[in-house]
Amino acid sequence: MSAFWQTLLSPQQFIPHGHCFLWNPSLIWLHLLSDAMIAIAYFSIPAILIYFVRRRKDVPFSGVFWLFGAFIVSCGLTHLISIWTLWHPAYWLSGAAKALTAVISLYTALTLIPLMPRALALPSPSQLALVNQKLSEEITEREQSEKTTRQLNQVLEDRVAQRTTELQRRNQELDQFAYVVSHDLKAPLRAIATLSEWIEEDLTEQLPAENQEQLRLLRSRVYRMDALINGLLDYSRVGRSRQNTARVDVAQLLTDVLQLIDVPETFTVEISPDLPVLVANRTPLTQVFTNLISNAIKHHDRPDGIVRISAKTLDDCYEFAIADDGPGISPKYHQRIFEIFKTLEARDTKESTGVGLAIVKKTVESEGGSLRLESDVGCGACFYFTWPKPVPAHAKMKS
Structure with missing residues (x-):
């Protein structure tokens, strides 16, 4: 060692x-x-x-x-x-x-x-026991809240299902009522118009000019009533029927609309070349353009008026403008004209049902857009309405 x-x-x-x-x-x-x-x-x-x-x-x-x-x-x-x-x-x-x-x-x-x-500073066993007790109470309260929430959700779902069933029933009743109105009210109107024409044809030489004018006035009232019934039916259908969306070329749509509208030869309709192609329901969009263009022509104070149609793309929608160089509308009437049966001129001087702009407003809003008017007396009128862009599928899933 x-x-x-x-x-x-x-x-x-x-x-x-x-x-x-x-x-x-x-x-x-x-x-x-x-x-x-x-x-x-x-x-x-x-x-x-x-x-x-x-x-x-x-x-x-x-x-x-x-x-x-x-x-x-x-x-x-x-x-x-x-x-x-x-x-x-x-x-x-x-x-x-x-x-x-x-x-x-x-x-x-x-x-x-x-x-x-x-x-x-570490918690004592009694403190830990107290915390555990509080946590247990909170868990119990949360479970009770979740149970209550589930019960409320079930009640709401039942109510929604009940309301949906009731709404479907009322829609069916409304459809039946519309059919009755269309058939039982319009049929007598057609008969009255036809009979007045027969009377005028058979008794042309015997009827004084005053009576012939009265017969023509009678037919005009019948046609106005027929147009009013059609307008009411269109107004009742707005937003109740949904069609599949499709690719809509607005320029082509306006061409089709102008072929349906009786545009005077002295009138000029200018269509902007940069109108969009969008994905939308074609029928309500056609109805909006038809009513606004017809309204601009019908209420113009000159036979050689101009109607200009343009559009611009915004972040989440398209904004369309239908402008005319007509007599214009006083700002105090800007809200009234969108109310049903409201007109600014006597019906005897201008054939109008007072339903067209109400249909336009209801249609635009039912599609998620908005409608506004810029006008003043002697300055023409310009109706602006927005049409929402379709929401992408990934955005819907995220929502």
Whole structure:
């Protein structure tokens, strides 16, 4: 054995502890067993602590447990060396073990000092129990709220289904009523018009001019009533029937509309070349243009008027403009003209049912657009209406 290890483990210049005990067997065994049991306990405690820390990853201050483990192991090591020194005077080794224990112990103590406020701030078991109780109460309340919400949703769904069924029933009744109106009211009107024509044809030479004018006036009233019935039917159908959307070339649509409208030869209809092609329901859009263009021509104060149709693209819609150079409309009537049966001229001087602009307004709004008028007396009139762009499929899914 080298001199270093000889000095460290069993130096000759010292005497073992056993000499101090006069090699009394009882005293030797007392110290031996005591140090052995202390060492076993000191080595077992760190093993338990390490097992606990490795199993519980959520333990706060886990580094302190490792320091305690090192401190306790070093203490156990000093007791093992004490057993060795009963027979071998390895006091240098014993001192080194104690010095190591002192360093680890001091470092552990210094580490604990700044951790103490944080450790004291940890919730106590009673506080944790109180928090758990509150959480349980909140969970119970939330579950009750969700249950109540589900019940309310079910009630709302039942009501919506009931209202939908009722609305469908009323729509069916309205369709039946419209059929009755169309058939039972228009048939007598056609008969009256036909009879007046027969009377005029058969008695032309016998009827005075005044009576012939009265017959023509009678027919004009019949035609006005027929137009009024048609307008009411159109007004009642707005928004109740949905057609599939399709690609609509507005320029071509306007060409078709102008072929249906009796445009005087002296009138000029100017169509902007940059009209959009959009995806929409063709029928309501046709109805809006037909009513607005017909209205501009019908209420013009000159036979050589001009109607201009243009459009511009906005962020989420298209804005169309139908402008004329007619007599214009006073601002105080801008809201009234959109009310059903409201006209600005006597019906005897201008054939009008008072339904056209009401149909336009209802149609535009049912499609999600808006309608406005810019006009003044002597300055012509310009009707603006917006038509929404179709919502992309991915935007609908996101919504």
